[in-house]
Amino acid sequence: MASEMIIKNLHANIEGKPILRGVDLVVKQGEVHALMGPNGSGKSTLANVIMGNPKYEVTEGEIWFKGENILEYSPDRRARMRLFLAFQYPMSIPGVSVANFLRRALEAVREGNKPLDEGENPTGKMARRKSIPPAEFRKLLQEKMRLLRVDNSFINRSINDGFSGGEKKRAEILQMALLEPEIAMMDETDSGLDIDALKIVADSVNALRGPDLGILLITHYQRILNYITPDFVHVMFDGRIVKSGDKELALELEDKGYEWLRPSDEENGVTANAY
């Protein structure tokens, strides 16, 4: 059965300021959803809240994944359930190479849905983890590197350290390819890329697309949707999804902008340009 992520009436704050104001959304394995909307509408926040970023406080609502309410789960546990986030601004971790980090992350994700951390783990002891033999890892890596057409120099550098904007996005997709998530959120993966880089990134995403992967593609511009065709398009405004449709909706947005979708003040309670 395809895994499902179900978001119900999700409200979230940052530093007391409401950003998500009742999001409802269902993403299934195998589907590609584009989430569009103007700056500050809450798209990135939604992705971060789904992964459990402690910066945000969930005040109301639920997130269900594979039949479990995951709101109380730590970010790493959510990842081990095979949720994934390709970051808009991936962090650099100096001194840790992409390949070695990937191997560690893959080992962790293969541990599956169980608590591993001190606070979460009732036995108080961390289980000795299964490590992936180098030969097996090399083979997997080879497959994914060929698919995404990246070279050796790429994986031997420190994670995102000194990477160009495009390289960072590509590193995110390599991680996504290797970790094989069931639902992946891609947060403005297209931003900051020139057209050639955008094509390479879009090709990579298309290469990973399939019945086992659900994608929530967060984007500001319609541009990337010329290369990645979504099954569904949603528009977010002031912390809510205000309109959903198919790929035609994206074209309509390209044409008309976002303003026509702005909810009226009465309905929304606050004025524009809040989050």
Added chain:
Amino acid sequence: MPTSLPSGLSRSAVEELSRQKGEPEWMLQKRLQAWDIYESMPTPLGRRGDLGTLRMFSNFKFQQLSPYVPSNGNGALPAPIEQSLKEALVDQRAGLVVQVNASVVQIELDEELKRQGVILTGLDSAVRDYPELVQQYFMTTCVPVNSTKYTALHAAFWSGGIFLYIPKGVEIEDPILTQIWIDAPATATFAHTLIIADEQSSVRYVEEHNSAFDGDQPSLLDNVVEVYVKNAARVEFSNMQDLGLNVWNITNKNAVHEKDGSTTWVLADLGSRVMLSNIGLGLAGNGSAGELVGVFFTDHDQRYSLNTLSDHASTATNAETLVKGVLSDESRVEFIGMIRVRPKAQQTASFLSDHTLLLSDKCRAESIPSLEIGANEVSASHGATTGKIDEEQLFYLMVRGIAREEAERIIVQGFFEPVLQRIPLENLRARLRRSIVRRMSGSYETEADTWVDAQERWEVEGVDEYAVSFEGKPAEEEILLTEY
């Protein structure tokens, strides 16, 4: 058979020690002068508002220590020492010295090197066998007796000790390994290392400080390292300090250079309850150069005061100091890094950086890099950062499935890795990695041998020919993160 001295530091204890050792009069006089200097110098108390390491030492009960405790002398090394030796030993080594408390118990030196005139011996023996060298070099110009109150105390009570002389032109490829062990409470050990690298010689020397005794009753290691680097000689000195939390440590190290001489200090400080460490690079010869690579990791209520000095006294000298440390629990570390460029030291280049990472809310670090520049044709700079682990970095790793504790460990490993790569000896590097991981995993049964980035390069065959790359412009929207 020498016997331990009773507790208490006094002039008569100095006399008794020298008498027991059967030392020549000049050494007795040197010790007594040192004792008088010790008595006359005020106890250093540090600066107002510092983190209090020196003040802690001022309250340390020196009088409860026995200033001379030889090893029990039955020949066999205690089990923990045997074990540690096994780990530390590399097949390729030029020599080995083991000191337990105040006695040197084992000395080995490659036969070929002996033939070439290399001397590796206990300092006690050197006083008898090479009195001219010892008189000329022992606590005279490198670490003078009156450098600090505690070096004077050291000069009065030094015992055991290592003497290494490398003759002109002899290059020792393999490392000389030394270990200094303290295995009894309430003792004061004054270990001394004297290295003279004659013209155009070179040596790699590793010294480890360890302890193996239980209980809260503290012992003291007050050691001095003096390195004389003659014309165009090269010395690499690595020190790993992994003393128990019941040992207090005062350490003074200096290297003085003639023309074109160079020294690399590698310092790894992990242990001891309170450590007061002074490390110097005395660049008095034209074209001499020094490098100092330091890592430390403190936890519990450890207190460190680390003081480095790059002292440029001549033209065209170079120095680089790079210190990285991680603090946890309630530990405190003060770092004072000084670059001094004297008026004659034109065409000097000197750099210093100190980066610390704080893992808990209760640890404290203070970093004071300073410059004193007396010449005008100089390139000198320093930088220091102190910060916590970035929550965003942690979140990034956790979103890849890695649990928080391990994510912290990975970030710490990555933080240390660039300095570890500067440590020339692979064996030392590997053991340091393990020690750090072990310290961070606490009592958890985890993969203490794993270091996520052990400089391992992955070569995946058959990908490069398919690869495409693009000149991604470094995006202007980048958010600048914590810089290490």
